[in-house]
Amino acid sequence: MTDARKEQVRAMAGIKEGASNGGGAAKPVAQRLLATATRLFAEQGYDRTSVQEIVDAAGVTKGALYHYFGSKEDLLHEVYGRVLRLQQERLDRFADADAPVEQRLRDAAADVVVTTIENLDDTKIFFRSMHHLSPEKDKQVRAERRRYHERFRALIEEGQHTGVFSADVPADLVVDYHFGSVHHLGTWYREDGPLSPQQVADHLAGLLLRALRP
Amino acid sequence: MTDARKEQVRAMAGIKEGASNGGGAAKPVAQRLLATATRLFAEQGYDRTSVQEIVDAAGVTKGALYHYFGSKEDLLHEVYGRVLRLQQERLDRFADADAPVEQRLRDAAADVVVTTIENLDDTKIFFRSMHHLSPEKDKQVRAERRRYHERFRALIEEGQHTGVFSADVPADLVVDYHFGSVHHLGTWYREDGPLSPQQVADHLAGLLLRALRP
DNA sequence: TGGGACATACCGACTGGTTAGTCTGCCCCT
């Protein structure tokens, strides 16, 4: 299989289940491999998870994995791409809405918390294993992250310029402030804990908005 | 060398330089090994750093490393112990001070930011590689971290009970909120950036205090 | 004061095990 074809297959690995997949048949192999790898990376870390472990857990062999993916690192990169696309798309939606800036920021800030918790495996991997990427892929991921960061910062600056947010703290720092708490969710949030994802999101967004009160 | 003796030597690895070390002589080997390992772990991650790399960079051989440390993991654990002891000691000092609770919380919150930045290599390792510890050491580290967390939470609860902090957000969540931003420092803070450690600390402590205003 | 007994500090070759990735070939669908 050519590398270009692999690219296509990787893109398809994210498609919804059961599209062209009749009855009780199992997930397509590429999808199953990515899902299995995601879980294992989140549980044990990237370096501690061997390719053999992944294929065993997915019920296939190395031949299958290297048929669909070019390398172990490709799996990691795939996870990153998924998270980045999802969060960027959602941020854009909230930031472009027709509402006062306080509301847009609150909604965007809360939404990223909810989607982070709902994809906690992906985001755990994202924050914990970023430095395992090769220089080129790392550069690409950083560029996409910067785009996200800047969109978020623009919201805060808008509020600062129009006077609804305090301007005596750098907007950049506020972005990292909020994403620190988002980043940290993977460390402490437990599904069986006392707070629902939405409750956590409301609290964190509330704290951010209050910290920004003039 | 017995294991108990190794314990002693490890404890000494933290001593100040030049105590019984005359003239221009290099650092003691154990100290140099730990410092080198810390730097390499922070740069490349624990799993990506081989023991051979560490001893090469420190200018010794494996024999020396295993003379002073029981295992590669011991080096990691040593870094953790250093960070935990330092931060717990400082938190206790600020929390026990004779001042209004707002002031004590502000000082403690700002101090942990400054010491985190000043020991950014250690804290990078701490947050990124915690899950590389063996179950027993992990348990020990978690216990010490919980003690730290609870001391910090007590400060917030005190303020909530006396009415100087808003009580409509769980104190636990506020602790994780702040430590999220501290945790995150290793990702974005650059020594050559526009803000000094103290400035970052003042901003972050300010944001926390404002978020807690009733 | 000299010398044996023992400890410390370190060297570096070696071992057993693991790992990512490759390659050849079979099976099945079209």
Place this chain on the structure above:
DNA sequence: AGGGGCAGACTAACCAGTCGGTATGTCCCA
């Protein structure tokens, strides 16, 4: 009959930890 989709044995590299060995003290008793 030709190629996509995989199986599974294989390889070359690497890695943590071990172990026998050496050099440099230090202590103690004759």
